[in-house]
Amino acid sequence: MSHVFPRHTKATYPIAEKGDGCYIIDRDGKKYFDGSGGAAVSCLGHSDPDVTNAIKTQVDRLAFAHTGFFSTEPAEELADLLIAHAPGGLDRVYFVSGGSEAMEAALKLARQYFLEKGETSRHRVIARRQSYHGNTLGALATGGNQWRREPFSPLMIDTTHISPCYEYRGRLEGETAFDYGQRIANELETEIQRLGPENVMAFVAEPVVGATAGAVPPVDGYFKRIREICDQYGILLILDEVMCGMGRTGTLFACDQDGIAPDILCIAKGLGAGYQPIGAMLCTSQIYGAIESGSGFFQHGHTYIGHPVACAASLAVLKKLTGGVADQVEPLGVKLQAALQDAFGQHAHVGDIRGRGLFRGIELVEDRGSKTPFDPKRGLHKAVKKAAFEAGLICYPMGGTIDGVTGDHILVAPPFIMNDTQIGEVVSKLDQALTAAL
Numbered sequence: 001m002s003h004v005f006p007r008h009t010k011a012t013y014p015i016a017e018k019g020d021g022c023y024i025i026d027r028d029g030k031k032y033f034d035g036s037g038g039a040a041v042s043c044l045g046h047s048d049p050d051v052t053n054a055i056k057t058q059v060d061r062l063a064f065a066h067t068g069f070f071s072t073e074p075a076e077e078l079a080d081l082l083i084a085h086a087p088g089g090l091d092r093v094y095f096v097s098g099g100s101e102a103m104e105a106a107l108k109l110a111r112q113y114f115l116e117k118g119e120t121s122r123h124r125v126i127a128r129r130q131s132y133h134g135n136t137l138g139a140l141a142t143g144g145n146q147w148r149r150e151p152f153s154p155l156m157i158d159t160t161h162i163s164p165c166y167e168y169r170g171r172l173e174g175e176t177a178f179d180y181g182q183r184i185a186n187e188l189e190t191e192i193q194r195l196g197p198e199n200v201m202a203f204v205a206e207p208v209v210g211a212t213a214g215a216v217p218p219v220d221g222y223f224k225r226i227r228e229i230c231d232q233y234g235i236l237l238i239l240d241e242v243m244c245g246m247g248r249t250g251t252l253f254a255c256d257q258d259g260i261a262p263d264i265l266c267i268a269k270g271l272g273a274g275y276q277p278i279g280a281m282l283c284t285s286q287i288y289g290a291i292e293s294g295s296g297f298f299q300h301g302h303t304y305i306g307h308p309v310a311c312a313a314s315l316a317v318l319k320k321l322t323g324g325v326a327d328q329v330e331p332l333g334v335k336l337q338a339a340l341q342d343a344f345g346q347h348a349h350v351g352d353i354r355g356r357g358l359f360r361g362i363e364l365v366e367d368r369g370s371k372t373p374f375d376p377k378r379g380l381h382k383a384v385k386k387a388a389f390e391a392g393l394i395c396y397p398m399g400g401t402i403d404g405v406t407g408d409h410i411l412v413a414p415p416f417i418m419n420d421t422q423i424g425e426v427v428s429k430l431d432q433a434l435t436a437a438l
């Protein structure tokens, strides 16, 4: 009997033994194409020698030094390289150990920023109904995923949620994509006015939604309008690029494609590429300056923040991403989207195929014309996950209810080192899985 506390207590899991490029191999020798990196983590695949060597070198030199006493070379270098590539205005990097921690830090930094400025009533957070921002209590409260929130709702901070930018279901007949984006973005202004601008500290969003609906990109102009509204009311814009950042959508930061920069940006997953647990929160010099010239102390922190081995791994990852690997994402993404369209574009139960770069989502529906979803009791996404895994493909099917519509979605987020043949492999295994599950 295993003593590990597994994710699903009724499931049995094969033992993953070895990584080889885009594949994970289990103890019985079965090979799985990693088509989702768990959840868009493994951007460099599983056996990158540059990253593993960087880890070994750093462990030999220094395994740990507490940030209450020291900074370290890998943390300094990594912060410099991140800021050199980050959206304009972002100037400081706070390292953590994952995505939820990055979001917690962002929420607390936003609150402390306003306290330092004397705007003490600002504490309310507005987010979107279609969102996931992590599993710790603050991050969970920020996310809109009902199923994840429900059991813990009495423990949560009071957050409000506006509509997502979800063109497939939200755009009205006859409305242009641009007009749809403006209409939906304007919900933020209405919500700010309802709460009282003096009470609102931040709006939080994923530029491309991941874990609630399988890669939903915004329409053009949506985030520009969001940025305008935040500026107008002095509210901080926190972008959660934990899943969609680090080159996943074709640019190093997803928001680069929307022509805006946030006040606070959270990244994780692809930052360590799975080689080490690491996340980061980037903020502007304005926010950092308020703390520096105020109390001089960010009232937050965990033991392992800025862990030198994690930073060394991440530095090696980032050097590879910025040294050319991330440039592969856009052309590969175009091919992947075309291959998914070819295979499933006319499929009776595929309603939408969407995304950016190597971050693609497929929405399954009972009826394409009416976009009627499958009965949630059927648990279709779970059947797809199982069938894909049996076929040797790791992908990320998910279900959830947004505005009363329960959907089945499949997220495909393969490593950036995949080749054209492997695009074919992903699509054909997905085809097998859909045939078996439907």
Ligand code: PMP
Binding pocket: 039, 098, 099, 100, 101, 103, 132, 133, 134, 135, 206, 210, 211, 240, 241, 242, 243, 244, 268, 269
């Ligand atoms: N934000 C987003 C957008 C995510 O997708 C996730 C993880 N799926 C998180 C935050 C939380 O990250 P972690 O699981 O590393 O805590």
